[in-house]
Amino acid sequence: MVFLPAKSAGELPPIPDNIPISEFMLNEKYGRLAHDSSRDPYTCGFTGKSYSSREVVSRVDNIARGLSKEFGWAPNQGSEWDKTLAVFTLNTIDSLPLFWAVHRLGGVLSPANASYSAAELTHQILDSKAKALVTCLPLLSISLEAAAKAGLPKSKIYLLDVPEQILGGAKAPAEYKTVDQIHDAGKSLPPLEELRWSAGEGARRTAFLCYSSGTSGLPKGVMISHRNVIANTLQITAFEHGYRTNSGTRPPQTDVSLGLLPQSHIYALVVICHSGAYRGDQTIVLPKFELQSYLKSIEHFKITSLFLVPPIIIHMLSSQQVCSKFDLSSVRTLFTGAAPLGVETATDFQKIYPNVLIRQGYGLTETCTVVSSTHPEDIFLGSSGALVPGFEARIMTPENEEITKYDTPGELVVRGPSVVLGYLNNEKATKETFEDGWMRTGDEAVVRLSPKGIEHVFIVDRIKELIKVKGLQVAPAELEAHLLAHPAVSDVAVIAIPDDRAGEVPKAIVVKAPGAGSDEELAKTLTKHVEDHKARHKFLKGGIRFVDAIPKSPSGKILRRLIRDQEKEARRKAGAKL
Structure with a gap:
């Protein structure tokens, strides 16, 4: 039995497959909320520094010109693998403009987890064959050690700015060029030629190389195409359109969202950084979690949507003496993912914050994020929501037989336009995980009907070996x-x-x-x-x-x-x- 999205989930529009992510995200022609109606896409939660939607467009263009001169990368020359950039940094408002600048040149962006050790970062640099590394001052020592082991010279290490509040007065060594300097140099350079992609090229070309352990084994490079990211952005937007659209001719409702989760993680990368900006939301970016600064940002910027993981929710519940001192009344929605949120925890949170809608989603790096999500008008605590438009799902027994009954556990197997290309240089793992567009998630799930009669996905166990x-x-x-x-x-x-x-x-x-x-x-x-x-x-x-x-x-x-x-x-x- 193939489970399909409910009719109420929204209709998925055509997915462009001949453009890079940068073009899709920055050009209103592809459905992005008009720049004049958009909130500032990225605002620093510490300094208040902000980029308007139009400033992001200009910044991407200038950084792309600067990178082209710095590395000799031209939009229509060479493979994307000749233009791979690794990024190992804390969250900043400059990350996404840099990512899209690489895409503007037809290159690959490989984000690394900011908590990595030097050995782990070395593995990613070598495996991705990154031509350069962008980092930030707090992570420079780890970056230098990893780059040395990977044979990457110091001249290929660049710095992104991070808020002064986390630098403690430290100053960046002058020998390292910054992304801001590359941006400024790009202003005086001639315009770049447009990327000339034929039909299907956006579906074949890798845009992001994110590292995941998949269903088992050591971390592997997940090849995420431009079309994968575009597809999931459109899937999320279609799913949420009904409740975001206001009556009359006014533009759809836009939110002020929390950008705390690591931008290297697929959850933040797609759901917050891409879908949010595409819809015209403002994202308040914080470099890392610290309870006081987190609460201050919600109060100061009047954040309406929290994107969290269960441990932060649990921390809030156990820290009510601190949380109660801040005005969190602006928050309308809490969206949680990356690991299941228990019914008891959700109920406890609801008791303290009764006006906040608790939503949960499910996805993986290999699905380029969201497979299912909770609709605000169909809350079913404990579930990971209903399938978003474009996804199909099966529940399979260990003998590879389809389960056709509700509330009967088996492995969740999914198919949709955001399922990725496979694992880099790992044919065995790719064949084990992907087949005819279907992806074996390694998660044990059941399908249950919500009180409204909508099919919801519940993740009940983990067949795969990953620890979260x-x-x-x-x-x-x-x-x-x-x-x-x-x-x-x-x-x-x-x-x-x-x-x-x-x-x-x-x-x-x-x-x-x-x-x-x-x-x-x-x-x-x-x-x-x-x-x-x-x-x-x-x-x-x-x-x-x-x-x-x-x-x-x-x-x-x-x-x-x-x-x-x-x-x-x-x-x-x-x-x-x-």
């Missing part, structure tokens, strides 16, 4: 490989355990090598071994348990679900929250 820490991906295979490199470890499995603040955290189940010493000392050693080389969200916050053997199938596959069940039972007996 504050919405960020942690691949067990990556941590297992790292721990196995330690001479005191004979075998290891990494699983997720629940955590009130982070949603989930990694825990290592370890078989010690002969003569490895006491459990207590080895646990400290292995914890430090991970913390010295991995990003903070990959730390073993769930602890380490030592066992005699790791449960495995006859073929040698770790029986991860069995281990998780054993841990859950142990926690139950200990009286811990499950």
